[in-house]
Amino acid sequence: MMPAILVFAEAGGQEAIDKFANATSSGIALGAIYALLALGLVLIYKATQVLNFAHGALAALGAFFAAYLATVLNFPGRYATFLPLTMQWLLSALVAVLITALVGLVLERLAIRPMIGEPLFSVVMITIALDIVIRTITDDFIGNNPRPLGDPWGADVFNVGPAIIAKSEVATLIVTLICLIGIALFFRSRYGVAMRATAFDQEAAMAQGISAGRIFALAWAIGAGLAATAGIFSSLFPRSSIGVSNTTAFFAFRALPAIVIGGLDSITGAVVGGFIVGLAESYAGAYLVGDTWSFLGLGFAGVMPYIVMLVVLIVRPYGLFGTEEIRRV
Amino acid sequence: MLEVANLEVVYNDVVLVLRGLSLNVPDGEIVALLGANGAGKTTALRAITGILDIHEGDITKGSVTFDGEQIDGKDPSAIVRMGIAQVLEGRRIFAEMTVDDNLRAGAFTNTNKASITAAHERVMDLFPVLQGRRKDSAGYLSGGEQQMLAIGRALMADPKLLILDEPTLGLAPMLVQQIRDIIVDINRQDVSVLLIEQNANMALSIANYGYIMETGKVVMDGDPQKLLGDEDVKEFYLGLHSEGERKSFRDVKHYKRRKRWLS
Ligand SMILES: Nc1ncnc2c1ncn2[C@@H]1O[C@H](COP(=O)(O)OP(=O)(O)OP(=O)(O)O)[C@@H](O)[C@H]1O
Ligand SMILES: [Mg+2]
Numbered sequence: 001m002m003p004a005i006l007v008f009a010e011a012g013g014q015e016a017i018d019k020f021a022n023a024t025s026s027g028i029a030l031g032a033i034y035a036l037l038a039l040g041l042v043l044i045y046k047a048t049q050v051l052n053f054a055h056g057a058l059a060a061l062g063a064f065f066a067a068y069l070a071t072v073l074n075f076p077g078r079y080a081t082f083l084p085l086t087m088q089w090l091l092s093a094l095v096a097v098l099i100t101a102l103v104g105l106v107l108e109r110l111a112i113r114p115m116i117g118e119p120l121f122s123v124v125m126i127t128i129a130l131d132i133v134i135r136t137i138t139d140d141f142i143g144n145n146p147r148p149l150g151d152p153w154g155a156d157v158f159n160v161g162p163a164i165i166a167k168s169e170v171a172t173l174i175v176t177l178i179c180l181i182g183i184a185l186f187f188r189s190r191y192g193v194a195m196r197a198t199a200f201d202q203e204a205a206m207a208q209g210i211s212a213g214r215i216f217a218l219a220w221a222i223g224a225g226l227a228a229t230a231g232i233f234s235s236l237f238p239r240s241s242i243g244v245s246n247t248t249a250f251f252a253f254r255a256l257p258a259i260v261i262g263g264l265d266s267i268t269g270a271v272v273g274g275f276i277v278g279l280a281e282s283y284a285g286a287y288l289v290g291d292t293w294s295f296l297g298l299g300f301a302g303v304m305p306y307i308v309m310l311v312v313l314i315v316r317p318y319g320l321f322g323t324e325e326i327r328r329v
Numbered sequence: 330m331l332e333v334a335n336l337e338v339v340y341n342d343v344v345l346v347l348r349g350l351s352l353n354v355p356d357g358e359i360v361a362l363l364g365a366n367g368a369g370k371t372t373a374l375r376a377i378t379g380i381l382d383i384h385e386g387d388i389t390k391g392s393v394t395f396d397g398e399q400i401d402g403k404d405p406s407a408i409v410r411m412g413i414a415q416v417l418e419g420r421r422i423f424a425e426m427t428v429d430d431n432l433r434a435g436a437f438t439n440t441n442k443a444s445i446t447a448a449h450e451r452v453m454d455l456f457p458v459l460q461g462r463r464k465d466s467a468g469y470l471s472g473g474e475q476q477m478l479a480i481g482r483a484l485m486a487d488p489k490l491l492i493l494d495e496p497t498l499g500l501a502p503m504l505v506q507q508i509r510d511i512i513v514d515i516n517r518q519d520v521s522v523l524l525i526e527q528n529a530n531m532a533l534s535i536a537n538y539g540y541i542m543e544t545g546k547v548v549m550d551g552d553p554q555k556l557l558g559d560e561d562v563k564e565f566y567l568g569l570h571s572e573g574e575r576k577s578f579r580d581v582k583h584y585k586r587r588k589r590w591l592s
Pocket of ligand 2: 370371372418494
């Protein structure tokens with residue numbers, strides 16, 4: 001980063017430094033959300049070999065739950081008025097995440113488990129069907145207008161050196177780090193070890209008495225919880241000024257380049273890929289605009305992750321951290 | 330303790346692989362199950378331990394009982410919990426995980442901390458080579474060490490019966506001896522053993538009883554002396570002809586398949 005900053009400093013002085021710092025900080029915050037989405041996708045993929053196309057729908061559902069709990073029911077805040085507002089809101093978000101995890105568990109049991117043994121392609125089709133169903137229901141829940149999440153940070157910002165940072169971005173980053181540490185600790189637990197074993201060799205894991213069904217359900221629950229977390233934070237300022245809406249579900253598809261860059265089957269790759277995509281998108285949004293770049297058209301920042309993905313795939317066909325003999329989706 | 334009676338197993342609803350297999354593993358004994366490639370040894374193991382499902386296999390006749398309780402139809406984790414552990418053919422260790430995590434995965438059904446610690450100590454006693462490698466990736470172990478890890482992993486479930494599927498396959502003679510001795514040690518610690526092997530010499534040298542199977546059923550059984558003395562067994566499982574030389578398998582009609590180690 002240092003040399004880059006120097007280059008910009010020479011070229012445009014303070015203004016250039018500010019621009020770079022802002023693009024970097026918002027890229028990291030955006031990357032955190034992509035990392036959460038990618039982590040959930042890879043977790044389900046690793047454990048069950050299925051790419052979950054309903055991930056975005058689960059993210060939107062989670063964001064809706066958070067909005068409903070925080071702004072309509074004031075749950076569980078109304079029983080904990082002694083807590084600061086920030087804590088009350090975080091509790092609502094946590095309950096929303098847990099409910100979505102439960103939804104993931106039920107979905108696995110009802111829609112995915114009966115498909116075990118069928119061709120993977122059919123199972124992936126089921127997740128596409130789930131996406132449509134959950135999205136339709138969530139859109140109904142949300143109603144005609146977007147729902148704000150009632151978070152305590154709103155559009156508040158503060159300065160760190162040259163960068164202007166939104167408080168919600170800091171919250172996003174902290175929550176993401178907590179999730180990452182939580183996942184790392186989980187993988188050392190009894191069930192975490194069992195999940196890694198199942199992901200590596202399902203028959204051998206079953207032979208040790210590990211119930212593959214339970215592991216699948218657990219992967220779906222954790223994946224859905226992570227999707228909800230990402231959905232919630234992608235519905236806050238500055239990602240969204242209106243809250244959760246019928247476009248929230250599509251945000252998750254922007255994390256697809258992240259898992260391809262990281263390598264479909266790598267947890268570390270998902271996280272690194274998420275941040276790479278976030279930064280790439282943010283830099284493209286900051287620099288590839290204006291008259292010089294007008295030929296790229298509007299919204300080029302959204303295309304940038306796919307360009308990075310193509311470049312990575314050319315250099316490393318299995319992604320940065322992926323294994324070579326990766327099975328097809 | 331383990332009784333397999335008249336077992337019939339079909340893959341994909343059409344391929345009949347076990348045709349009335351019956352065998353017994355008495356408490357505290359080592360029983361050898363021998364047979365050529367494709368005889369159905371691994372299928373018998375899958376039927377006993379409940380992992381036929383994922384191979385599209387079904388038990389269509391017969392039964393498996395363990396300590397008097399019928400176990401066919403139970404799911405694999407319930408069977409492990411009842412006290413049957415297995416070492417799959419080809420080791421199948423979790424190569425991306427550390428040695429210790431492999432052992433922890435083996436202890437999944439064992440929820441008692443003290444008994445996990447005791448099982449871990451027993452494994453380290455049996456396989457001192459694993460002691461120094463506990464934090465290493467299992468994939469970096471040598472073939473022999475991987476087989477030891479696979480056996481150790483199975484022992485973490487604290488089984489009453491251990492089933493091993495060709496544990497000496499592809500190992501050098503020295504290691505074969507070592508594995509053999511370890512199986513004897515394990516058996517002394519009150520674990521009954523069902524030993525599936527192609528290496529009849531090794532298996533019969535430690536077994537109390539032996540079964541020879543062919544195309545899905547037992548064609549001969551008896552104590553090791555009897556089996557070792559049989560001319561046909563000598564020819565096709567020990568690689569010896571009565572005149573001390575090898576003979577083409579075409580000469581003896583009732584053995585249709587050639588053993589791996591004869592060629
Ligand atoms: N999943 C399966 N689907 C269909 N047929 C199978 C399946 N698994 C095994 N078979 C067939 O069943 C027969 C017995 O196989 P099995 O693996 O039980 O033999 P084995 O005695 O263990 O042989 P080996 O000594 O080579 O390990 C073989 O003819 C094999 O082709
Ligand atoms: Mg076999």
